[in-house]
Amino acid sequence: MEPVAFENLLRRIAAAATAYRAESGARPHRPDIAYRDALARFSAPTPQRGASEDEVIAELMAQAPPGLAAMTGPRFFGWVIGATEPAGVAADWLVSAWAQNTANATATPSASAIEEVASRWLLDLLDLPRESSVGFVTGATMANFTCLAAARSEVLRRAGWDAEADGLFGAPPINVVLGEEAHSTIFSALRYLGLGAKRVVSVAVDGEGVMRADAFAQAMRALKDPTIVIAQAGHINSGAFDPIRDIVPIAREKGAWVHVDGAFGLWARAAKDMQPLAAGFELADSWGADGHKWLQTPHDCGYAIVRDPEAHRRAMTIAASYLPADAERHPADYVPELSRRARGLPTWAMIKTLGREGIGAMVSRHCAQARRFAARLAEDPSVEIMNEVALNQVAVRLGRDMDGERSDALTLKTIARIQREGECFVGGAVWRGRQIIRISVIGAPTTDADIDRSADAILRAWRAEREAG
Ligand SMILES: *Cc1c(COP(=O)(O)O)cnc(C)c1O
Secondary structure: OOHHHHHHHHHHHHHHHHHHHHOOOOOOOOOOOOHHHHHHHHOOOOOOOOOOHHHHHHHHHHHOHHHOOOOOOOOEOOOOOOOOOHHHHHHHHHHHHHOOOOOOOOOOHHHHHHHHHHHHHHHHHOOOOOOOEEEEEOOHHHHHHHHHHHHHHHHHHHOOOOHHHHOOOOOOOOEEEEEOOOOHHHHHHHHHOOOOOOOOEEEOEOOOOOEOHHHHHHHHHOOOOOEEEEEEEOOOOOOOEOOHHHHHHHHHHOOOEEEEEOOOHHHHHHOOOOHHHHOOHHHOOEEEEEOOOOOOOOOOOEEEEEOOHHHHHHHHOOOOOOOOOOOOOOHHHHOOOOOOOOOHHHHHHHHHHHHHHHHHHHHHHHHHHHHHHHHHHHOOOOEEEOOOOOOOEEEEEEOOOOOHHHHHHHHHHHHHHHHHHOOOEOEEEEEOOEEEEEEEOOOOOOOHHHHHHHHHHHHHHHHHHHHHO
16 A cells, blocks of 8 residues: 555544544434344455455445444443543554554563553552552453462462462362452453362452451451452442452461452542542552553553562563563563553553543542432432442442332333433443442543433433333
8 A cells, every 4th residue: 555545544534533533422322233233234255355445444434333332422331431532542543553563672662661661650550569560461351360370370389389380280279269249250360260260269248249357357267278369449330349458467367369350440549539448459469450441541451460570470471482581571471462562552641641630530520420420310219329339330220119020120121221212321230139220430521411411311211111111
């Protein structure tokens, strides 16, 4: 492709991208077509002959948008998903254009250096031990996996076993202790690591879904072998934090490794007024966090943070004769992948654009907006807010005056109606035996007016469903 033609192509996608994002708030907050329709639009025999770049990208721009979710929209509250911000998106475009395979510092100095600087900033912002190492992974799932691989390696090493060389067969058994309501991806990580999703010690939780300190102490009392404790900073439904200050001393006594799943909640530490919620989490040994949630970087962006860089490297280093090895920080030594994009650039760009103040202000604002959302919804006496809204998550039950089954059924119908009408987007979950609407306020463009508008839309949909059924 001629440079001028390439530039024109990039200009066209730049125009399409800015238009798409500028209209995010005005469009319905749902895809216009479902998966089957999207599949039909793109289904075609394997191309025999190539087509021009212009044609291919024009087809993408014409056919994909009806099936795009409103994840950049100001009233998107589904799952826990950041909206992305311009600097992160722009940096990500450069990541693709520069095409740096960011495995090795000698091979790609700038991308590796930027990642190292971003890692120092992250430790500073999240106020975690500055000696920690940071692996830039695809998300919190892989962050948890990576940290738990380091944990597995280290607790076995202390027991005289080399997990990297000898695997797990015949190794001293490892206890894994976690809260009953640990995030589903923790169990995936345990499966990948041969630790088993089911052979865990499950600690009873309180009404917010966090480990009960007494139950944790009780569970730990009986344990002797190498132990990994997995705590949570930010429960997926309530946003609540495990009692880390009770957990760590007991874990220390047993020589246990404490890992923290802090996908979004760890960012409370970056906001002065929210920091007390997450105080004490710096005492852990490793932390998983996301950039693509609260920091608003594009996907895929997560951080595996490990206090003991040697344990981190031991679990992840890929050594090969063709890879330069020296004292520098080589990005691939801290992650499962070898070939990888320059994942640190969007993080660097977002931290630099927002600054400590901007990040803190955004996190605080989202938490205040979550409280506002909850208060608006609770003006209807038939609505129950099931969590203490301390962070950015709101768990909503509709029909508190009804029997459970009817309330669950109507809540599901209300969610479907809200999604159909598209004024805002919310999803559901089952929590404490009840169907809930789960609201996550985490997208940069959300204003207070968007909160009010969305609360009104939810209450309207709820009243309509209640009258209908
Ligand atoms: C989102 C989330 C994860 C998984 O993170 P991904 O970035 O989706 O891989 C893990 N734990 C918690 C608490 C989360 O919110």
